[in-house]
Amino acid sequence: MKERASFKINRKLNVWHDHGSGKGGDLIDFGTLYHNCSVSDLQERLSGYHARPVLSFHPPTVPGNLSGANSRLAGEKKETTEGKIVVLDSRPLVAKDLLDYIEKRGIPLEIAGRFCKEVDFLLYGKKLTVIGFQNNSGGYELRSENFKGSSSPKDVTFIDNRTDDVAVFEGFFSFLSFCTVNKNLTAPLSNCLVLNSLSFFEKSRSLMEQYKQVHLILDRDNAGMNCTKQALQWDANRYIDRSDFYRNHKDLNQWLIHHRQSQEQKPRIGRKL
Structure with missing residues (x-):
């Protein structure tokens, strides 16, 4: 893999x-x-x-400015703010290239539209428009076909569905995939915690342990699997590794993309996570 x-x-x-x-x-x-x-x-x-x-650390000498007064x-x-992402505006998703990218990732537009926005931002003097997923502090995870980044402040995103368990994801496309796989579920979804970065995993331990069960739906790369192993060492009764559902794939979204065609041709969406 x-x-x-x-x-x-x-x-x-x-x-x-x-x-x-x-x-x-x-x-x-x-x-x-x-x-x-x-x-x-x-x-x-x-x-x-x-x-x-x-x-x-010294800039090169420019002819005519030998005094170095401006050095x-x-x-x-x-x-300088030139190299920082500055969010300009947000609105519902409408741009065709962004909608096409969402569909390419196997996410229904009604699910993406519920949790994501279309965001304009400025970086190095250039305006870009991408998909934005907001965190608890007002910052955004920013994605498009050709861009991956985030705006400050960086934080987790917690979705409270008022259940006694919580599902934990590394990135928001895995969360959207979880919503897609369970879109026909009649019971409420678990509470959902999107870390937006594994650097928040250990910092979120106190939040996760407010719930009876913690379903770990992390990436199956080294970093994600190490976090899963760490959690199982904390409390193997509370934390549950759910990544076997998408074994042989890096994450839940990769699994969804791979099986999308067969799901459309067969009633396979009946399999729930």
Whole structure:
């Protein structure tokens, strides 16, 4: 089973993003995070590599500006919103390319429209329109055929269906897939917790353990399976691994896409999760 990398680098913009931890930024952000140090400490650390200097905190000298009056001091980080996602507007889903992408992921439009919005945002001076899934703090998980990101603040999304159990998902397409698989269910769905990043898994333990049963519907990659194993060590009676339902697939949405045609041809949707 091939796994999709969660660490992305945009060489054109010189930025990175780790979807597993929900963190990202430029080279300086990576250096301070990797070495667990401040910007000034990172500068001092890098200054020791005299043999082959590969990084400079000073901008190149521009002819006609030799005084350096507008140059930044070494180690000083310029405050700018240019590289941050700025949400401009949200509305019901109507754009055809987004609706086509939702259908490609095997999600009925009535289910997607219940939980998702069409979101305009600005990034590096460019306006983009994508599918937005809102978290509890007002930020969005942002997706399209060609974009994956999130706006601040980053947080989980909790859907309260007033039951005594909770189903836990890593990403919102797995949650939408769960709603799709159970769309003909007459009883209320479980409460649903969408982590939006595995970095919130352990932080959400107190919330999960408010419920008698916790159904883990996490990705079947190394990170997701490690979280499942950790939860079973916490309390094997409370936490239940439901990923066997979509075995041989990375996540529930991949399973749904793979079986969509057979579900349309046969009454297989009777299988519930």
